[in-house]
Amino acid sequence: MHGPRDSLGFGGGGGFGRARTLAVPDAGPDAAANSTTTNGTGTFGTRRRAIIVPAAPVAEPPAPLAPSRPDWRQSHHPVARRWLATCLRIEQAAARWLRVHDLGRDIGSRAWLHGAATCATLGAAALALWPSFAPLQAAPLSLPNEAGLAAEFAAQGIRPLRAGAGNGRHFAATARVTHLAAAPERPTITMTATLGEADSLARMLQRSGLAQADALQVSHLVGTALPPDKLTPGTRFQMTLGSHAGPLDPRPLEQLSVRARFDLALDIVREGGALRLHQRAIPVDTTPLRLSGAVGASLYRATRGAGATPQVVQDYLRAIDSALPFEDIAPTDRFDLVVAYKRAADGVGEMGDLLYAAVTRDGKPRAQLLRWGSEGAFFSPAAMKGTGSETQSSALAAPVAGHVTSGFGWRRHPILGYVRMHAGIDYAAAWGSPIYAVSDGTVSFAGWHGGHGEYVRLDHGGGIATGYGHMSRIAVGPGSRVSRGQVIGYVGSTGLSTGPHLHYELYRGGQAVDPGSLSLIARRTATDPAQLAAYRARLRSMVALPASAHLLSR
Numbered sequence: 001m002h003g004p005r006d007s008l009g010f011g012g013g014g015g016f017g018r019a020r021t022l023a024v025p026d027a028g029p030d031a032a033a034n035s036t037t038t039n040g041t042g043t044f045g046t047r048r049r050a051i052i053v054p055a056a057p058v059a060e061p062p063a064p065l066a067p068s069r070p071d072w073r074q075s076h077h078p079v080a081r082r083w084l085a086t087c088l089r090i091e092q093a094a095a096r097w098l099r100v101h102d103l104g105r106d107i108g109s110r111a112w113l114h115g116a117a118t119c120a121t122l123g124a125a126a127l128a129l130w131p132s133f134a135p136l137q138a139a140p141l142s143l144p145n146e147a148g149l150a151a152e153f154a155a156q157g158i159r160p161l162r163a164g165a166g167n168g169r170h171f172a173a174t175a176r177v178t179h180l181a182a183a184p185e186r187p188t189i190t191m192t193a194t195l196g197e198a199d200s201l202a203r204m205l206q207r208s209g210l211a212q213a214d215a216l217q218v219s220h221l222v223g224t225a226l227p228p229d230k231l232t233p234g235t236r237f238q239m240t241l242g243s244h245a246g247p248l249d250p251r252p253l254e255q256l257s258v259r260a261r262f263d264l265a266l267d268i269v270r271e272g273g274a275l276r277l278h279q280r281a282i283p284v285d286t287t288p289l290r291l292s293g294a295v296g297a298s299l300y301r302a303t304r305g306a307g308a309t310p311q312v313v314q315d316y317l318r319a320i321d322s323a324l325p326f327e328d329i330a331p332t333d334r335f336d337l338v339v340a341y342k343r344a345a346d347g348v349g350e351m352g353d354l355l356y357a358a359v360t361r362d363g364k365p366r367a368q369l370l371r372w373g374s375e376g377a378f379f380s381p382a383a384m385k386g387t388g389s390e391t392q393s394s395a396l397a398a399p400v401a402g403h404v405t406s407g408f409g410w411r412r413h414p415i416l417g418y419v420r421m422h423a424g425i426d427y428a429a430a431w432g433s434p435i436y437a438v439s440d441g442t443v444s445f446a447g448w449h450g451g452h453g454e455y456v457r458l459d460h461g462g463g464i465a466t467g468y469g470h471m472s473r474i475a476v477g478p479g480s481r482v483s484r485g486q487v488i489g490y491v492g493s494t495g496l497s498t499g500p501h502l503h504y505e506l507y508r509g510g511q512a513v514d515p516g517s518l519s520l521i522a523r524r525t526a527t528d529p530a531q532l533a534a535y536r537a538r539l540r541s542m543v544a545l546p547a548s549a550h551l552l553s554r
Contacts, residue, residue, distance in 0.1 A: 189241045197233045211250040218256060221268055221277040226260045262342060262350055282344050288355055289341035290545040295333045303335055312339050315354040319378045324359060324367040333361045338542045356542040370539050384535045399438050400491060400502045402429030408514040423512035424505035431500040433491040435468055437482045446478050453494025467505035470497045
């Protein structure tokens with residue numbers, strides 16, 4: 001809506017409710033401030049002061065202004081005069097009632113209340129005139145009444161597709177279409193079945209679709225070549241099933257193949273209506289496999305990268321740790337190991353136990369260990385010769401599961417009350433806790449031993465012996481051989497003791513020493529010359545093996 005002071009595209013300018021200020025070139029600031037705007041009928045509107053900035057002198061006269069179009073407000077037409085009078089009344093009413101007041105000043109005054117009411121009224125009017133953003137409702141689609149057009153709309157519509165329905169035109173079958181009474185089936189089916197954990201061969205074959213008679217016959221035939229419990233879980237059976245004899249009959253077994261052992265394959269074939277077993281021996285090469293490479297940043301990653309299985313790597317690390325601390329192995333050293341390996345003629349390989357473990361530096365072995373003996377333990381050449389000493393660390397940090405309460409040295413005896421030498425270490429532990437031998441040895445004493453109560457002493461050879469006192473019960477006898485980690489007795493409080501604990505002593509050359517000063521026990525082993533010669537020959541054969549080309553760690 002345009003007021004009387006809007007130009008509506010004509011010459012001049014202004015805004016609704018605002019008077020235009022006529023700038024008089026020769027008048028001063030006061031004359032410009034007190035000037036009024038007229039339209040030929042008198043003075044109207046609210047006058048406002050205007051700040052007139054003196055124009056800077058210009059060198060050239062301003063260009064002549066283009067002639068403006070005649071203003072409709074200067075017209076003397078009766079309609080224009082009435083419209084102008086109405087706009088003036090609205091403007092005067094707005095000037096009286098719609099006053100602009102700073103609501104931050106004169107709070108609570110009449111002018112402030114008037115301004116607050118004006119703001120609330122304008123806000124309510126704006127909310128009342130808030131447009132709606134609801135979607136427009138489209139006109140419903142009216143389908144034609146003709147049957148042909150309705151079917152065409154249904155065929156081309158996309159709404160049924162959302163529900164998974166088929167769509168489009170459907171054509172009736174012609175003479176070229178042949179009706180079938182039943183769907184055709186494949187004459188044979190090839191499938192693979194895997195024997196599961198705690199499963200039987202007959203049940204697995206029946207779940208695969210074989211008839212009960214065929215499954216039982218296959219299980220019997222396989223049992224004649226291999227005991228059923230020798231089939232490991234995960235064994236895969238490749239089967240070929242024939243066509244159905246009847247609509248409800250299972251498919252008959254035509255052929256079955258299975259690798260029953262690493263060196264044995266079984267084939268069951270239907271011949272003349274009966275199933276027959278054929279055994280095929282698979283040639284296997286059992287030459288050990290040698291893996292070698294640089295240690296690098298990680299000995300574990302290097303051996304795994306060379307192709308060793310996780311179990312072989314664990315055995316290798318455990319064997320090397322018994323002879324050489326890992327801190328002494330440099331990244332430039334080389335690992336060397338030999339494992340039992342079986343290679344079948346069909347290209348399948350299987351890695352076995354670790355046979356040889358070594359670490360070399362500059363071509364010289366820093367540690368060499370060979371699996372030897374019926375127990376499968378690893379021995380170094382120095383231990384087999386008997387001229388050196390084999391050092392082995394105790395498998396246990398302490399001979400009992402407990403904590404130290406009294407160390408080695410002079411102390412005041414808790415019962416006798418005077419200071420004397422405490423020739424051992426006391427471990428506090430629960431009554432009846434097992435006591436272990438810290439190393440292999442022979443029981444030199446087992447029984448009551450004065451203030452030690454029930455006491456056991458072990459001789460480990462090389463002048464090294466250990467003693468265990470205050471036991472509640474002894475589990476070994478004098479003269480018996482014990483191995484490292486074997487239970488020799490149980491914690492008690494016999495003898496001069498104030499509570500259940502273990503008194504642990506260490507003797508070197510018959511003299512009591514601090515048990516904490518010795519972490520390795522060295523002993524000499526005497527070896528049969530024939531055994532030593534066989535050991536050396538076996539060691540030379542391992543070292544002479546070539547490194548595997550396809551598994552070599554670069």
